[in-house]
Amino acid sequence: MKERTGISSFLFDRFLPIGSVVVVILAAWYAFAVFMNAQFELDQAARANTEISATQLVKNTMAQERPVLPAPHQVANEIWKTTALKKITSKRSLVYHSWVTISSTLLGFVMGTGLGILLAVLIVHSNVLDKSLMPWIITSQTIPILAVAPMIIVVLNAVGISGLLPKSLISAYLSFFPVAVGMVKGLRSPDLMHLDLMRTYNASRSQIFWKLRWPSAVPFLFTSMKVAVAISLVGAIVGELPTGAVAGLGARLLTGSYYGQTIQIWSALIAAAALAAVLVMLVDLASRIVSGRMGMVR
Amino acid sequence: MSVVIDAKELDLTFQTNDGPVHALSDINLQIESGEFVSFIGPSGCGKTTLLRVIADLEKPTGGLISVNGVTPEEARLARAYGYVFQAAALYPWRTIGGNISLPLEVMGFGKSERAERIEKNLDLVNLTGFDKKFPWQLSGGMQQRASIARALSFDPDMLLMDEPFGALDEIVRDHLNEQLLKLWAQTQKTVVFVTHSIPEAVFLSTKIVVMSPRPGRIHEIIDCDLGDDRSLDIRESAKFLEIAHLVREGLRLGHSYDD
Numbered sequence: 267m268k269e270r271t272g273i274s275s276f277l278f279d280r281f282l283p284i285g286s287v288v289v290v291i292l293a294a295w296y297a298f299a300v301f302m303n304a305q306f307e308l309d310q311a312a313r314a315n316t317e318i319s320a321t322q323l324v325k326n327t328m329a330q331e332r333p334v335l336p337a338p339h340q341v342a343n344e345i346w347k348t349t350a351l352k353k354i355t356s357k358r359s360l361v362y363h364s365w366v367t368i369s370s371t372l373l374g375f376v377m378g379t380g381l382g383i384l385l386a387v388l389i390v391h392s393n394v395l396d397k398s399l400m401p402w403i404i405t406s407q408t409i410p411i412l413a414v415a416p417m418i419i420v421v422l423n424a425v426g427i428s429g430l431l432p433k434s435l436i437s438a439y440l441s442f443f444p445v446a447v448g449m450v451k452g453l454r455s456p457d458l459m460h461l462d463l464m465r466t467y468n469a470s471r472s473q474i475f476w477k478l479r480w481p482s483a484v485p486f487l488f489t490s491m492k493v494a495v496a497i498s499l500v501g502a503i504v505g506e507l508p509t510g511a512v513a514g515l516g517a518r519l520l521t522g523s524y525y526g527q528t529i530q531i532w533s534a535l536i537a538a539a540a541l542a543a544v545l546v547m548l549v550d551l552a553s554r555i556v557s558g559r560m561g562m563v564r
Numbered sequence: 565m566s567v568v569i570d571a572k573e574l575d576l577t578f579q580t581n582d583g584p585v586h587a588l589s590d591i592n593l594q595i596e597s598g599e600f601v602s603f604i605g606p607s608g609c610g611k612t613t614l615l616r617v618i619a620d621l622e623k624p625t626g627g628l629i630s631v632n633g634v635t636p637e638e639a640r641l642a643r644a645y646g647y648v649f650q651a652a653a654l655y656p657w658r659t660i661g662g663n664i665s666l667p668l669e670v671m672g673f674g675k676s677e678r679a680e681r682i683e684k685n686l687d688l689v690n691l692t693g694f695d696k697k698f699p700w701q702l703s704g705g706m707q708q709r710a711s712i713a714r715a716l717s718f719d720p721d722m723l724l725m726d727e728p729f730g731a732l733d734e735i736v737r738d739h740l741n742e743q744l745l746k747l748w749a750q751t752q753k754t755v756v757f758v759t760h761s762i763p764e765a766v767f768l769s770t771k772i773v774v775m776s777p778r779p780g781r782i783h784e785i786i787d788c789d790l791g792d793d794r795s796l797d798i799r800e801s802a803k804f805l806e807i808a809h810l811v812r813e814g815l816r817l818g819h820s821y822d823d
Contacts, residue, residue, distance in 0.1 A: 460653055560656075562656065
């Protein structure tokens with residue numbers, strides 16, 4: 267096949283396939299919106315003892331104030347109103363709420379990654395810790411985070427810690443796991459020949475770590491960081507739910523559901539998804555830069 | 565000439581799930597300084613294991629062995645040898661220069677000394693100017709040459725080579741054999757070389773150790789006095805063919821060709 271370049275490459279290799287999927291999703295979304303919201307319109311018409319035409323029905327289903335499923339353009343409109351048209355300091359600004367969530371996501375992600383790496387280093391260098399820590403690490407993830415999150419928030423609040431840190435701790439609690447597991451695998455990934463080579467040089471443990479184990483583990487680190495950053499965001503949102511809906515995307519979801527503001531819920535959801543995508547892309551970018559420096563990009 | 569490797573009644577038995585495996589049995593061998601000694605035999609004859617015992621990568625279960633007059637462990641701690649593996653085993657995240665620098669960094673050489681040695685050893689293996697390239701940018705033969713440069717970089721007395729050219733095609737292998745002989749003549753190092761190629765062993769060695777399997781043991785030690793100045797042409801000489809025949813006979817008598 268001939269290699270496409272420049273604009274035509276972007277058009278055919280990226281825009282066209284991705285665009286088609288988006289069109290299909292939007293079409294399905296509209297169809298569902300009509301289907302889900304139709305009953306309400308039919309009930310309204312029945313109550314008023316009037317007939318409603320099919321075109322009017324479809325039109326109405328896409329313009330309800332509290333639809334079961336809001337239409338895409340309603341969500342887009344809401345996002346536009348709450349980002350571009352609001353001051354970012356406003357409590358109604360989605361940018362403000364996103365920022366609140368991002369800051370605890372990133373703090374939790376950094377803490378979780380650090381903890382994950384630390385645990386992996388300990389596990390790889392000690393058989394005792396390998397046997398004793400690993401089961402606990404796995405158990406920690408079998409506990410439903412929705413059950414643990416409120417307790418962490420409440421307990422920390424009782425000792426006077428509130429705000430960013432408790433939420434970040436929940437992010438860290440979730441994100442250390444993929445990093446720990448990935449890094450254990452990564453730090454053990456050097457093959458026997460590379461380890462034997464270090465032995466022939468009479469290298470010390472720390473030399474073997476910094477010159478062999480750590481660089482071998484870098485690809486594993488970035489892969490697990492991609493998972494970790496996405497679940498950090500989930501952790502931050504979950505952590506915002508029990509705080510009494512003060513701020514953050516989680517708070518938007520919660521207040522939205524209190525007042526049946528489905529459009530608000532969906533716009534917060536879309537914002538969260540977009541944030542997650544951006545965060546994963548940033549980690550991916552960092553990964554490309556680092557592997558380029560390590561000569562791993564061909 | 566002094567004895568650098570001295571093995572007496574050396575035994576090594578691996579305990580496996582299928583019972584004990586006699587990898588080495590009653591090995592008696594002396595290697596003198598400056599010699600080029602090849603271990604040849606079929607797979608399972610213990611030739612790689614014997615090399616790994618010399619390198620202190622395996623511990624013998626019986627008998628005595630000394631390297632440079634001390635135990636293999638003391639010799640390893642004194643960095644007496646450079647080891648070349650079957651694969652080049654270059655670290656993919658380091659450039660060729662970075663790979664040659666690796667043992668030097670581990671051993672604490674200063675920066676300018678490292679740069680000097682990288683250049684010198686790249687010249688030695690005819691890879692001048694390749695220090696900034698990454699391993700994947702080099703052919704298999706060039707990678708193996710870089711790994712030889714790495715083994716030589718800290719100037720050890722001995723070079724231990726475990727089928728270093730086994731994965732390369734014959735044309736590249738011939739070329740590298742010739743280069744290795746030149747390098748040996750230049751550096752005067754003791755070389756212990758594991759191979760399963762008869763022509764390679766005869767072409768390179770001053771002494772050929774024929775080994776046989778189950779249990780791994782030395783069948784015969786053949787002197788290979790083809791002189792110092794060897795070119796690829798000597799492989800058609802009568803003397804070369806005679807020694808090759810001796811090695812093949814030795815392998816046959818050692819049951820290497822049995823099913």
